[in-house]
Amino acid sequence: MNSLKLKPKQKQRSPGNVFSGSKGINLASKGEKYLWSMGGALIIGLIMIAAFLLLILVNGLKTFYPGPVHRVTLTDNRVIAGEPFRREKISQDQTLETSREDTCSAWRTLYKTGNFDLYNKDFRWVDEQDIKQISEPKDIFYIERTEWGPFIGYIHELNLNHETFFFSRERLSQLKKEHKAAQARRNILKDLKKKEMGSINHELDNLRLSLKRVELDHGKDSVRYKTTLDSLSAKRKKLEENYGEIADKIEIIIKKDAKYSVVLKDVSGIEKRVNISDIIRFYPANNLTLSQKTGIYISRWIEFLTAEPREANIEGGVMPAIFGTFAMTLLMVIIVAPLGVMASLYLKEYAKQGKLVSMVRICVNNLAGVPSIVYGAFGLGFFAYCVGTTVDRIFFPEYLPNPVYGTGGILWAALTLALLTLPVVIVATEEALAAVPQSLREGSLACGASKWQTIKNIVLPNALPGIMTGLILAMARGAGEVAPLMLVGVVKLAPDLPVDTIFPFIHPERSFMHLGFHIFDVGFQSRNAEAGKPMVFVTTLLLISLIGLMNAFAIHIRSRMKKKYSVGQ
Amino acid sequence: MIIKPSDIENKEIQTIYHPQKGEQGSVIDIDTFSLFYGKSQALFDTTMDVEKGLVTAIIGPSGCGKSTLLKSLNRMNDLIDNISINGKIRFEGKNIFDRDTDVINLRKQMGMVFQKPNPFPMSIADNVTYPLKIDGIRGKNVLAETCERSLKRTALWDEVKDRLNESALRLSGGQQQRLCIARAIAADPEVLLMDEPCSALDPMATIKIEDLINELKGKYTIIIVTHNMQQAARVSNNTAFMYIGRIIEYGKTDIIFTKPKSMKTQDYVTGRFG
Numbered sequence: 014m015n016s017l018k019l020k021p022k023q024k025q026r027s028p029g030n031v032f033s034g035s036k037g038i039n040l041a042s043k044g045e046k047y048l049w050s051m052g053g054a055l056i057i058g059l060i061m062i063a064a065f066l067l068l069i070l071v072n073g074l075k076t077f078y079p080g081p082v083h084r085v086t087l088t089d090n091r092v093i094a095g096e097p098f099r100r101e102k103i104s105q106d107q108t109l110e111t112s113r114e115d116t117c118s119a120w121r122t123l124y125k126t127g128n129f130d131l132y133n134k135d136f137r138w139v140d141e142q143d144i145k146q147i148s149e150p151k152d153i154f155y156i157e158r159t160e161w162g163p164f165i166g167y168i169h170e171l172n173l174n175h176e177t178f179f180f181s182r183e184r185l186s187q188l189k190k191e192h193k194a195a196q197a198r199r200n201i202l203k204d205l206k207k208k209e210m211g212s213i214n215h216e217l218d219n220l221r222l223s224l225k226r227v228e229l230d231h232g233k234d235s236v237r238y239k240t241t242l243d244s245l246s247a248k249r250k251k252l253e254e255n256y257g258e259i260a261d262k263i264e265i266i267i268k269k270d271a272k273y274s275v276v277l278k279d280v281s282g283i284e285k286r287v288n289i290s291d292i293i294r295f296y297p298a299n300n301l302t303l304s305q306k307t308g309i310y311i312s313r314w315i316e317f318l319t320a321e322p323r324e325a326n327i328e329g330g331v332m333p334a335i336f337g338t339f340a341m342t343l344l345m346v347i348i349v350a351p352l353g354v355m356a357s358l359y360l361k362e363y364a365k366q367g368k369l370v371s372m373v374r375i376c377v378n379n380l381a382g383v384p385s386i387v388y389g390a391f392g393l394g395f396f397a398y399c400v401g402t403t404v405d406r407i408f409f410p411e412y413l414p415n416p417v418y419g420t421g422g423i424l425w426a427a428l429t430l431a432l433l434t435l436p437v438v439i440v441a442t443e444e445a446l447a448a449v450p451q452s453l454r455e456g457s458l459a460c461g462a463s464k465w466q467t468i469k470n471i472v473l474p475n476a477l478p479g480i481m482t483g484l485i486l487a488m489a490r491g492a493g494e495v496a497p498l499m500l501v502g503v504v505k506l507a508p509d510l511p512v513d514t515i516f517p518f519i520h521p522e523r524s525f526m527h528l529g530f531h532i533f534d535v536g537f538q539s540r541n542a543e544a545g546k547p548m549v550f551v552t553t554l555l556l557i558s559l560i561g562l563m564n565a566f567a568i569h570i571r572s573r574m575k576k577k578y579s580v581g582q
Numbered sequence: 583m584i585i586k587p588s589d590i591e592n593k594e595i596q597t598i599y600h601p602q603k604g605e606q607g608s609v610i611d612i613d614t615f616s617l618f619y620g621k622s623q624a625l626f627d628t629t630m631d632v633e634k635g636l637v638t639a640i641i642g643p644s645g646c647g648k649s650t651l652l653k654s655l656n657r658m659n660d661l662i663d664n665i666s667i668n669g670k671i672r673f674e675g676k677n678i679f680d681r682d683t684d685v686i687n688l689r690k691q692m693g694m695v696f697q698k699p700n701p702f703p704m705s706i707a708d709n710v711t712y713p714l715k716i717d718g719i720r721g722k723n724v725l726a727e728t729c730e731r732s733l734k735r736t737a738l739w740d741e742v743k744d745r746l747n748e749s750a751l752r753l754s755g756g757q758q759q760r761l762c763i764a765r766a767i768a769a770d771p772e773v774l775l776m777d778e779p780c781s782a783l784d785p786m787a788t789i790k791i792e793d794l795i796n797e798l799k800g801k802y803t804i805i806i807v808t809h810n811m812q813q814a815a816r817v818s819n820n821t822a823f824m825y826i827g828r829i830i831e832y833g834k835t836d837i838i839f840t841k842p843k844s845m846k847t848q849d850y851v852t853g854r855f856g
Contacts, residue, residue, distance in 0.1 A: 450700070452698060452700040453702060454661075456696065457716075460693075460712055461687070461689040461690030461717075461769065466716045
């Protein structure tokens with residue numbers, strides 16, 4: 014038995030002896046010596062990505078969930094109410110400043126107190142030593158308003174069409190009904206202001222511009238100018254009458270709104286009258302069932318995704334920014350795809366491979382490394398100021414001194430980003446073209462196909478998945494780019510979308526909103542950094558999802574193409 | 583005796599031609615044709631006539647210029663940069679290197695089959711009808727007829743008739759090569775150029791291709807480059823032996839293989855070098 018056991022051991026050792034000689038076993042020749050470091054590098058990368066996604070996901074998803082509202086009685090008998098927002102340990106130094114010697118439970122809590130109109134701030138730090146009592150009263154309400162941020166407090170009185178009621182729980186359904194009616198009125202009001210008044214303003218502007226056009230073409234003293242002036246003033250009169258009618262309608266609605274109001278009372282007893290139409294949403298924060306909470310959560314998400322921003326972008330939705338990001342990226346891909354593919358087709362298939370071509374190739378590769386803000390500066394200087402002002406001078410002289418194309422806009426932004434992503438597309442397309450086997454090209458040419466027929470029928474279909482990969486990379490880079498956009502057309506708040514119902518429906522000269530810039534604006538440019546912080550996460554989550562969605566769509570198309578042209582089918 | 587390259591380069595080689603009785607006349611006439619890759623010369627004054635309707639084999643050791651000569655016939659060498667030529671190749675009496683030659687038309691008259699099967703990543707039917715489609719022929723009946731006729735001629739029809747719309751890449755290597763031959767004859771060319779068509783195939787597939795060549799003989803003029811001497815002996819009527827860019831001997835296949843005049847030819851066909 015013993016000898017049998019030994020034998021395999023000796024056998025195992027002998028190959029090692031053969032290769033390593035007298036120096037002992039060389040690990041590198043036998044095993045994968047650095048496998049752990051390669052695996053480790055991958056793991057570190059994965060952990061970083063997962064942690065990043067988790068942070069964005071958790072912070073982004075919890076933001077809209079309605080939390081409880083605490084009524085906090087302090088040791089000096091002052092009372093505050095608010096949503097507990099964040100809790101942190103105070104360091105030794107901070108406690109010393111507040112001259113506290115007891116450091117055992119040196120925690121403090123940030124409460125979102127709302128009521129900016131009453132307190133001049135939205136948030137308040139409370140040291141936990143100062144707290145005498147915390148309660149969660151069932152009748153406290155969290156009320157989101159169109160201005161001044163949320164109100165946290167009690168509903169005291171209802172004023173419904175000159176009748177006054179004290180608020181009690183039985184009146185809640187009545188308030189809800191009135192709130193629904195008021196919301197309908199608010200929507201009508203918005204439509205009147207934005208669509209009807211907007212279109213009248215637009216037409217009035219057009220009249221002014223056409224008159225100016227005639228003036229520029231024929232001079233102020235010409236007969237034509239005078240006849241145009243007469244016909245236009247008649248039209249203008251009619252439009253102004255319409256305008257007056259709409260203004261009257263608006264007036265009626267505003268008067269009606271003023272008749273329906275509530276008197277709110279904060280925890281310290283300060284009263285505040287608010288029109289019901291100015292309330293977006295209200296709920297008894299501590300008296301909600303799970304389904305009610307979910308309902309609020311979903312309605313807030315819907316508002317976020319479909320509404321326009323309010324209150325310096327901190328509240329409301331980001332629909333214009335979603336649309337802007339999407340439209341700009343799409344426009345960019347539409348511009349960069351043919352440009353990049355044609356350029357690399359020439360480089361790879363037609364140009365004589367030599368020093369010049371490799372120089373061009375090196376330059377293209379280096380262009381990919383140029384900081385994006387440089388492209389922004391170029392876009393502003395060349396597209397907006399140079400091309401744009403020329404276009405304005407030739408086609409829109411009547412608009413001057415107001416620029417039409419002579420300033421940042423979605424078209425210029427898309428062109429700038431197309432330029433920025435062009436190297437990515439060219440490099441990827443060239444690689445995809447190079448990956449098409451030479452034998453296929455020869456086969457096609459030998460069949461009597463011309464070079465272009467070969468490219469069209471054989472090379473391009475085979476390279477298409479690779480080209481799509483390049484476009485996906487370009488799209489991901491373009492959609493996430495902010496710095497150059499700040500120079501060529503992104504704004505904090507765009508009054509109109511680049512696509513609307515006013516002729517010619519698509520307005521490539523308009524400035525637009527962008528999710529990336531929105532994050533920057535909300536997080537770092539708003540009056541209230543603390544209130545903006547959750548919005549930063551939500552918007553980031555949205556931006557990532559949007560890019561992910563666009564990429565997923567592109568990848569789906571690519572895999573369908575691959576199937577169509579490859580062995581699998 | 584083993585010939586070193588230096589033996590040949592040092593003295594002029596006179597190509598040995600055996601008398602031929604061409605009944606049909608020649609379709610391709612290679613006339614003192616030389617070819618240079620940059621500065622290095624690959625073909626030296628090659629001269630030979632290709633008889634119409636017969637199979638002509640070009641044999642020789644690797645790197646002797648067989649493929650280069652073959653690819654010159656339909657000007658596939660144009661794809662390579664830095665090529666210069668000297669001499670003439672006449673196709674049906676017309677020099678193919680004339681300025682007014684329509685290269686595309688020339689290639690349409692000369693179907694070509696490559697060393698490795700290169701079916702396009704499309705369906706079988708699309709592969710066969712590709713030469714017609716690039717000519718703008720769209721008629722479904724014409725395309726289907728051509729497809730069937732070509733596939734029948736290459737004895738592939740029975741194997742693939744039920745899956746004409748499947749990817750051609752799913753076929754076996756031998757089937758792929760026969761598909762490539764079907765594609766090459768779909769547009770009814772004069773000449774079929776085959777560049778070592780069996781070198782990537784197994785013996786069974788090779789036999790099928792050889793049978794096919796025998797079938798196609800007469801309908802098309804076939805020029806086949808091969809380094810397999812048995813294959814040349816089996817399928818060809820005429821054989822040219824090439825060595826280091828020169829045609830050493832050209833004549834009837836049985837004469838080349840049994841009674842060659844050149845010592846080098848004899849050494850090669852008897853397997854002493856190559």
